Amino acid sequence: xxxxxxxxxxxxxxxxxxxxxxxxxxxxxxxxxxxxxxxxxxxxxxxxxxxxxxxxxxxxxxxxxxxxxxxxxxxxxxxxxxxxxxxxxxxxxxxxxxxxxxxxxxxxxxxxxxxxxxxxxxxxxxxxxxxxxxxxxxxxxxxxxxxxxxxxxxxxxxxxxxxxxxxxxxxxxxxxxxxxxxxxxxxxxxxxxxxxxxxxxxxxxxxxxxxxxxxxxxxxxxxxxxxxxxxxxxxxxxxxxxxxxxxxxxxxxxxxxxxxxxxxxxxxxxxxxxxxxxxxxxxxxxxxxxxxxxxxxxxxxxxxxxxxxxxxxxxxxxxxxxxxxxxxxxxxxxx
Numbered sequence: 001x002x003x004x005x006x007x008x009x010x011x012x013x014x015x016x017x018x019x020x021x022x023x024x025x026x027x028x029x030x031x032x033x034x035x036x037x038x039x040x041x042x043x044x045x046x047x048x049x050x051x052x053x054x055x056x057x058x059x060x061x062x063x064x065x066x067x068x069x070x071x072x073x074x075x076x077x078x079x080x081x082x083x084x085x086x087x088x089x090x091x092x093x094x095x096x097x098x099x100x101x102x103x104x105x106x107x108x109x110x111x112x113x114x115x116x117x118x119x120x121x122x123x124x125x126x127x128x129x130x131x132x133x134x135x136x137x138x139x140x141x142x143x144x145x146x147x148x149x150x151x152x153x154x155x156x157x158x159x160x161x162x163x164x165x166x167x168x169x170x171x172x173x174x175x176x177x178x179x180x181x182x183x184x185x186x187x188x189x190x191x192x193x194x195x196x197x198x199x200x201x202x203x204x205x206x207x208x209x210x211x212x213x214x215x216x217x218x219x220x221x222x223x224x225x226x227x228x229x230x231x232x233x234x235x236x237x238x239x240x241x242x243x244x245x246x247x248x249x250x251x252x253x254x255x256x257x258x259x260x261x262x263x264x265x266x267x268x269x270x271x272x273x274x275x276x277x278x279x280x281x282x283x284x285x286x287x288x289x290x291x292x293x294x295x296x297x298x299x300x301x302x303x304x305x306x307x308x309x310x311x312x313x314x315x316x317x318x319x320x321x322x323x324x325x326x327x328x329x330x331x332x333x334x335x
Contacts, residue, residue, distance in 0.1 A: 008022070013121075102127040106119055172193060200267070
């Protein structure tokens, strides 16, 4: 782009006072054509961009129209969709800035004593240098990794063992992205890892609060002694109600603990299934599919079913069920 802008700017210098801008426009289009092809379409679009430059009065709206048309020359054959739209907008803005730079050089006090040819060449080169930035969208790709996003959202108070399983599953996904060529296999691993992270995050929401096991046991033993020693029926009833409430707390804690143990066990199973599938999909067996028939394909399908089944079981796991709420004990007042 820089060399093309210089050559076109010098060549057009004897013909028009707009040589720096015209040379820069043609040089930018020519550079894009050399790098990415589509030379005819790019040069036609660049020629169209020169039309308002010569037939309209010089103004910023005119330069904006020129930049918009030149941007079309840069996005030909490039990315489509959102990246294409961003490339079009960036190209127009870059072209406008490039023309501004060329005009600043041409009208600067520091260049007033330069020869017109040197000024034109310098302004054209500056425009070509800035124009290179318009091609960046072709070399940049916006990647949204849902696994990375889910990892960042994990609660800080996550259990150490569960966090370790999350890190292991994320490592599986990192490897699978590079080594598994089949999109269906990648999607299976990604969904399996996301399910692991989702369940892990939910597990942090269920915490065992209240007194510790030792405190509960001590209080229950104390209440048993009080119940045995009570002679008043109302006192004994209240102690028995308190003892039943502690029993409910213990059962609830046991169910939560059991649910967490099941969660960790199923996460281990699920991560192991992901590892097994990733290993089979990227190992030597997968590389020999073409020569050894469908046996490996069948094995991979079975493993994919195992991964899906373990993920479903993991998602359906209940961490704990609330125990039945005991009926409140009657309290009587003695008058």
